[in-house]
Amino acid sequence: MAKTSSQVDFEKMTIKETLKELNVNPKTGLTEDEVKIRLEKYGTNELPEKEETTLHRIFRRFWGPIPWMIEIAAILSAAVQKWEDFGIIMTLLLVNAGLDFWQESKALNALKVLKNKLARKATVLRNGKFENIDAKDIVPGDIIKIKIGEIIPADAKLIQGDYMQIDQSALTGESLPVTKKVNDIVYANAIAKKGEMIAVVTTTGLNTYFGKTVALVAKAEKEQQSHFQKMVIKVGDYLIYVTILMAAIILLAALYRGENMLDIFRFTLVLTVAAIPVALPAVLTVTMAVGAVALAKKQAIVSRLAAIEELAGIDVLCSDKTGTLTKNKMTIDKPVLYGNFTEKDLMLYAAMASKEENNDPIEQPVFTYIKEKNLTSELEEYKQENFIPFDPVSKRTEATISHGIHKFTVTKGAPQVILKLSKNSVDEKTVQENVNDYAVKGYRTIGVAIKEEGDKEFKFVGLIPLFDPPRDDAKDTIAEAQDLGLNIKMVTGDNVAIANQIATKLGLEPNILEAERLKGNEGKEFLEMSKFFAPVLCTGTP
Helix, strand or coil: CCCCHHHCCHHHCCHHHHHHHHCCCCCCCECHHHHHHHHHHHCCCCCCCCCCCHHHHHHHHHCCHHHHHHHHHHHHHHHCCCHHHHHHHHHHHHHHHHHHHHHHHHHHHHHHHHHHHCCCEEEEEECCEEEEEEHHHCCCCCEEEECCCCECCCEEEEEECCEEEEECHHHHCCCCCEEEECCCEECCCCEEEECCEEEEEEECHHHCHHHHHHHHHHHHHHHCCCHHHHHHHHHHHHHHHHHHHHHHHHHHHHHHHCCCHHHHHHHHHHHHHHHCCCCHHHHHHHHHHHHHHHHHCCCCCCCCCHHHHHHHCCCEEEEEHHHHHECCCCEECCCEECCCCCHHHHHHHHHHCCCHHHCCCCCHHHHHHHHHCCCHHHHCCCEEEEEECCCCCCCEEEEEEEECCEEEEEEEECHHHHHHHCHHHCCHHHHHHHHHHHHHCCCEEEEEEEEECCCCCCEEEEEEEEECCECCCHHHHHHHHHHCCCEEEEEECCCHHHHHHHHHHHCCCCCCEEHHHCCHHHHHHHHHHHHHCCCCEEEECC
């Protein structure tokens, strides 16, 4: 392989070209020797973390403008044998460092437990056999099997199978899973919601789309100091400059007057020790430690004490939409009915054209409705004799149903597809207008139709609008935050209509700003991210 896997655009390549580029046989996978070579070349499939040593964590608490001043005060006190002062100063210095170190250690241990729980496995073809291995040991060129419910371990190209539904909401903000088929790329950390397919790994670790985003965040974090750190450094620098200036003035005045320099040095020492805020770090640390304990009682992990002050000082709060402001769970809104059909008919027919055990995100709200309306027993009276699952080509499901001697066929799917099957039973223009009205509001709709035995054409039953509703407490929380002076922004990768609809429901001004319209360095970062994922949208008070 001439280029590294991250430099190749696998999305534009065919399966044959991809396998050739990655030098892998899809029937046997990689050998152990090939895996070792690629592990050395690409590294493990994990985001590298630079773990700080305990010694360094202790040492950095004694390094900086304020610690330097306190340490100088301790040295000067010892030099003139002021041991009481020396003891007090050293106690404050050690208490400050000890509290900060203890709080950070607790947070790091909690995070380590969480990371261990998130350790993943993957099904990989090695030496002609599928085996379960740690996801971190996957390399570019590995043939992997992706099954329902699994977290995709790396960026990969689908090479075998019918289709999959992938939940990319954590990466793109899309409310609904996207359908992927052979030759499509799937991204690391997305979740397989439906289907089972074989894929070849194209990129791992930091080279994945997820990894590149993490790298952008890490870069921004590394380049910026917290407001708390800047404030402490400013205070320390100011006191250092004032102390040096005053000491210089005293010494110069004493030289000019010809006074006893030993007495002047002692006086200058007293002034220097008095000017150094030896208790400041301890007071700040204890105050924030108390805050960290209060936050811990509310299930919040504070990894750095400085983050508490940083959070308290924010003016603009940007929040992800899907799963944070919304439930990330599709819900049915008021359906549209055609002909003489009722809402009960519509929902029962939709359930008959579905399989509950498939856990399809589109079908789950239908079965939830059936249970809430106590229609389960009535649904069980109907027998599903044949079922044709959804696929990306037909864009619908179909089932043959029997109820005693009565037989009929039900179908559900994309409204335009269902409309073609039943256009003579309903006004086509009316259906299109209804679909468009819901689309403007940000709703996804599915059409349902029925065909009696002996009929040539389906009858359009109705439209079921689906949307990802806001969390029950989201609107009140936003209102409370705004009352406290916070400017709330919603960030999402969903389309403009959905962002508009959710913003309105949450009480935010629907001022949608696309990534391309952002100016300056911030705009460049958003655009960099939008190359990997869906367009980034912001909404809120401008």
